[in-house]
Amino acid sequence: MNDLMKTLLAQEEELQFDSFTNEDALELGLIICRIAQEEIGKGIAVHIENDEHPLFTHYMKGTSQGNIYWVNTKKNVVNHYGNSSLYVGEMYKNQGTTFKDGSGLPLDDYQGEGGSFPIRVRGQGKVGTVTVSGLTGEEDHQVAVDGLRKLLANK
Template sequence: MSEFLKALLSQEEELQFESFTNEDAFELGRIIVEHARAVIGRGIAVHIENGEYPLFTHYMTGTSKDNVYWINAKKNVVHHYGHSSLYVGEKYKAEGTTFKDASGLSLEEYQGEGGSFPILVRGKGKVGTVTVSGLAGEEDHQVAVDGIRKFLDAKE
């Protein structure tokens, strides 16, 4: 396994919650939007859900209806595989193929591109997703990771 794939799995191990409430989703979403304003300077779309229904959704100025597709396609990958959408896409590349060619999943509903990260609760596993769209895939992934890290650091 490549160092990059190991690093992505390490993020999933590190960035776990003790619990995750609807109020936590709101706060995490707010942190990500503020991070985008202050650090990135570009509009992004942020969507957080618990696996059953949305808990936080915000489309900043500069986003479009295309972001709706990317949010859904990336979060569907996390729901299907249980890992970040970036990890899934990169795993296929490491195997010498592509998500499109090897997953067998409809690209209308699934995209192995970075930007969706599992919300993991220690002892429970995946309880939801946080998804970012509007930048390049690796950048979307990093915004989600940075937001989760800031949220968890504030809880300590």
């Protein structure tokens, strides 16, 4: 396991909630939109869902229909593996292969690119996902992490 993978797993351990409500999803989505607007200056797509249905979706100015594909394929990776989509992509690189060649999953439905992160509740495990699209995979991941950190600091 390389250093990046260790860092990504440490983020998943750090960024856990005692509970996660629909109102938390709304607040998280708005925080992430503010980060994109005020700190990055670019439009992104944000999608948050629990393991049953969507709770927040917003496509900022500058996004396109292509962002729908990226949101869904990155989110599907988190739901399949239980780890961030960036971690899963890095896991395959660390094994000397690519997500495409190593996973055997259809790229129409799964992409091991950064931007989707598991929402975890202590004692329950993964209860949902937060997904960002519109920047590089690493930047999408960081925006999701920054949003989660800010929300947890407010709780």
